[in-house]
Amino acid sequence: MSIDVSGITKKFGDFVALDDVSVSLPTGQLTALLGPSGGGKSTLLRVIAGLEAADAGRVTIEGVDATRLPAQKRNVGFVFQHYAVFKHMTVAKNVAFGLEIRRKPKAEIAARVDELLRLVHLSQFSHRLPSQLSGGQRQRMALARALAVEPKVLLLDEPFGALDAKVRKELRDWLRRLHDEVHVTTVFVTHDQEEAMEVADEIVVINDGRVEQVGTPDQLYDEPANDFVMSFLGEVTTLGGVLLRPHDVHISATPQLAGAAEGTVARVLRVGFEVRVNVLTDDGEDVLVVLTRAHARQLGIEPGARVWVTPASGATTVPPMEAAVG
């Protein structure tokens, strides 16, 4: 295991940011720390980087106990949400910073900077100042800067959070490809479940300072440990007292399956290729059903129609909040 975190607790005044968190992040993988804002995931990343000191617990990086090591001795690459570019230095100087601190020979620095700028597609900007770059370019530069010192692990704190949707998507794909090329153990923080599912090999879901679940994107989606993970990873609805995904609700115009709940279509909303249907069951549940446009047309669904809904076979279901808490 590349990074071992055990029993980490961190408080800011009365606010408990991390509550006895233990997690192991595997070598060479791309791991996402996923959770809502203020849930503690950024704090965990900063504790791993040494930018924040934990109140209790241990951090081990590549077998070395790093708990008491200051940030500058941990040899981790850190990428900040707001880039943290050195504004008074050129792009090349930014990337060279860590190497200059380590007093590497000039020729070696130049060669390495050149190589990295090519890797992040910024070669032609090497003599510009960061203020002349776009947000996405700045973040790529920050990534090159972090990679320059050949860190044991690369930590990214909401790296695409400050970028607009399109650039975000591009950079996300690019990060995945970059990781496949350089293979450095990478941990990134995000509150965007789509981003985590698309990019990460493994996801750690963190909420209220605790780890809710660790697993591959598929595991989390198919076998959520609890209602929080389930509802955080995608849309959910309630049917027959359990949580399930709206596309896992089977809907029919006739009572085909035993135990199906009967109800009335309250609202039909078409979004592109999918149709979202609100069904008000006779038991008083408001069930959201998502189906394809063709399927909806075939069933003749329109407001006021009588329908029968039931969980589809193989649907992932989780008991609702109250049960989970108890």
Next chain:
Amino acid sequence: MVEVSTPVRWLLRLAATGYVFFLVAWPVALVVRQTFADGLDNLLATFDDPNVVNALELTLVVACWAVVINTLFGVTISVLLVRYEFPGKRLLSALIDLPLSVSPVVVGLALLLVYNGRNGWFGPSLEDNGFQIIFSTPGMVMATCFVALPLVIREVVPTLTEVGDDQEQAARSLGANARQTFWRITLPSIKWAVIYGVVLSLARSLGEFGAVKIVSGNVTGSTQTATLMVEAKYQNFQQGTAYATSFLLILVSIACLVVVALLRPKHQ
């Protein structure tokens, strides 16, 4: 945006410029004109006077020391106030501004009470060990430091707050220690604020009068600074010299203002 009607706008414009014209611009212009009433003779005669040259040199020495000390002190205190938490921080940050509202005469008295060689708190023992403060250059440097103390801090603190500590954290994560982070990252990012602070401090230091008058002893040719000389010459009816020295001081202070005005928009 409220659009004021044209007559009101003209009225406001006239009142504002008129007030500033009669209070500042015209009087300053008059002094400049009187300096050159006899062409350059007055100015040249003034700088032939060894006492004047001595006063100008002393002013420069005292101001330079005060600026250097205040810059070191100011940058250190600013970094501590913005980047660290410690007990008493709020009190310290309020006290730092105190010198701006203390009368120069009170500053002089305060230093006198502690450092005068006869019956000050520390003065006699310091003089026994060969350190004369009052009626000597160190006392004048201290008085000047006191009155100009907050200027660098007031420039640097807002900039340091605005820049944030992201860049410093990034530097640390890249392996830089505290010293490297300060010299390579923090200082370059507050460079302009420090320069403004230095220029403002310089203007203030060159012009200090009241506090220096009390602690210097005001001895012509030895502890008389340029501002003290202006007073002495004017009261001795050597108005030509007073005007010429004032002109020089006006020139320096306006140059300081212009430097700040030119630099500021580009870098903020």
Next chain:
Amino acid sequence: MTSALAGVTTEAAGPASQEGRRPRRARRATPKNTLTRGAALGLGITMVWFSVLVLIPLAAIVATASENGWSQYVDTLQNPQTWAAIKLTVGQALLVTAVNVVMGTMIAWVLVRDRFPGKAILDVIIDVPFALPTIVAGLVLLALYGPESPIGVHWANTERAVFLALAFVTLPFVVRTVQPVLEEIDADVEEAAASLGASRTTIVRRIVLPSLTPAIAAGAALSFARAISEYGSLVLLSGNLPFQTEVVSVRVLSFIENGSTASAAALATIMLAVALLVIVVLDIVQRRVSRRG
């Protein structure tokens, strides 16, 4: 120069990019010690210097004044010449502060909202009193309002001379505190008010002025503090005539020159108390502004 004087606006700004990071805000709420060893050393050295330069000397004033207990203050204040100086200083300082509130706000308005050739020069001239040596300020005013006045105004050695000198040296304070706040007032808010049917005077009175009030108050406090402590610009201009144009600072100086240190210290302590009061007022105003911002 702007921020050298504008105390109010600096803290209100704060770091802009911390949204969504709850821990930061929480940390600020609970003061604790985050000094590293190097930082603690730096704090130690600077505190020694600050004490040697500022705190101990100021404490010496208070201590000297208190050696004879309250009677020292009573005696000092009962001296009719001193009392006249206090009355004159406070009276003129209040008058100058009032003028600054009106003129300073007006000048700030003109600098921010008006456009005319030479405005940039006006902007620089505002700072001249701040950068000019005080003794030179006195000399300069004497050129226009003294015995050789080209416009025939002879105010030297009168109460008006005191007013002039104080008005000169305090000119930048209100202007420089109000100006940045006025710049940042959202045009949207005024347009919204206008769209709701507010007249121009109503907008100024109900929208603009209230948001300027803290800045005006801060500028006024700074003006007042500076005015009551002024010395240099009055030396040549006011003549320092007892009972007529002698201000508190001059009084302190003559106590020092006469060797009555205790009286000087007593009067200086009163001036210090006023200075402290101003700082407390400013701190409160600043905190209120930053809480609202």
